[in-house]
Amino acid sequence: MANREYHQYCGLARAAEVVGQRWTLLILRDLMVGPRRFSDLAAGLPGIPSSLLTTRLKELEADGLAVREARRGADRSVVYALTVRGTALMPALDALSLWGAGELREPREGETVTEASLVTALRVAAGAGAPPSRDAVVTVHIGDATAHVLLRGGTVTAAPGDHPAPDLRLTDGPGFRDLLAGTLTPARALAEGVVALEGDPALLDDFAAVFTVPYADQAPA
Amino acid sequence: MANREYHQYCGLARAAEVVGQRWTLLILRDLMVGPRRFSDLAAGLPGIPSSLLTTRLKELEADGLAVREARRGADRSVVYALTVRGTALMPALDALSLWGAGELREPREGETVTEASLVTALRVAAGAGAPPSRDAVVTVHIGDATAHVLLRGGTVTAAPGDHPAPDLRLTDGPGFRDLLAGTLTPARALAEGVVALEGDPALLDDFAAVFTVPYADQAPA
DNA sequence: CGGGATCCCCCGAGATACTG
DNA sequence: CAGTATCTCGGGGGATCCCG
Helix, strand or coil: CCCCCCCECCHHHHHHHHHCCCCHHHHHHHHHHCCEEHHHHHHHCCCCCHHHHHHHHHHHHHCCCEEEEECCCCCCCEEEEECHHHHCCHHHHHHHHHHHHCCCCCCCCCCECCHHHHHHHHHHHHHHCCCCCCCEEEEEEECCEEEEEEEECCEEEEEECCCCCCCEEEECCCCHHHHHHCCCCHHHHHHCCCCEEEECCHHHHHHHHHCCCCCCCCCCC | CCCCCCCECCHHHHHHHHHCCCCHHHHHHHHHHCCEEHHHHHHHCCCCCHHHHHHHHHHHHHCCCEEEEECCCCCCCEEEEECHHHHCCHHHHHHHHHHHHCCCCCCCCCCECCHHHHHHHHHHHHHHCCCCCCCEEEEEEECCEEEEEEEECCEEEEEECCCCCCCEEEECCCCHHHHHHCCCCHHHHHHCCCCEEEECCHHHHHHHHHCCCCCCCCCCC
């Protein structure tokens, strides 16, 4: 990997030179949620050496995908934000996320869910499911991560963090993934304690209809 | 890179563990065109160590994305082919290709165009442009690479290699990329010798309308 | 000749410590 | 908070060799 280049005049090769670098795809995922500070990124990427995060951010800046902004005023902090060009990668990241979501079975030993990954998962799952039939605010808590989704006027918006007045509050348990895959009906999920729920139980059916990511069945060829 | 894992329960992280490995994205690109032999892949990936190609193919097989098939009969050869799961990555690869195509300016020193990259570029460019308004067969020659596209019934099919009876035969020159970006009109491209053409010149307008990939203008933020 | 395996060298990545 | 510095280790580049 003397240089990261492939010496091919090819769009995919150009993209590979960016997203093929270790950690870069996850850094982009986190920045897609919104501008982030260095320490925010480091916290959302457990295991990344700080020196490598520095290197990657400089590369993204050099490639025109992100900008470093030193904020003046009340909070004197440094934030990294995506450029238009960086944001243009979102459809590709979503397509990769959707494919990868099909690979998810039981979590591996020691795996965590971060806030950015939860927001991304909800956004992608909403794109794959049916449009919402009614308005609602739903918060989702998985592990330490919290996000909320706004179902409004047939569109879905996923955002990080909590919401002050959700119509439904979901907390995960083992098998939450089965709910999104449709393997587990909302009624059974409730009965078996797969999800802890606060709010209108009928909303859980709507949630399951809007957010869906089936398992990939690995039939060969 | 002790292990390629990210220890995150996240679809994008799963995808990154596959496409984040060096050369894997380009190997997948080549296999998307169709089953390929080891030597075909090596020829289409200039610079890849054969040992690494072996490793990557084994990983793709272990991950269920590709299968190794020892052909019996007339041609006793080994071919690698994508599984259903591997083929399911095509939308993601196309989205990445489309983004990366916007990055392409003048070729860098020593860059080549391979057959698989040309077929991919044409397929992706067709998806971004207008549907064809009439039937035709067009062959495109860029460097050593040759591909042809079938415009039939409003759909476009890109395939590797030549075609015995094309309605139009295009050979590249510097600035061919400008034609796809719309920077250069077909008429001017012809007049300035950007493309060498055999066949009906009117077809060049249709070609330019169907296959289009604009440059990314790098306006910040 | 196709389809790899083996070897050495070096750089990128992980880990930890430290600083403006 | 936002990085830099240093060390170590393993993966990738490159060449060569092997086997049916």
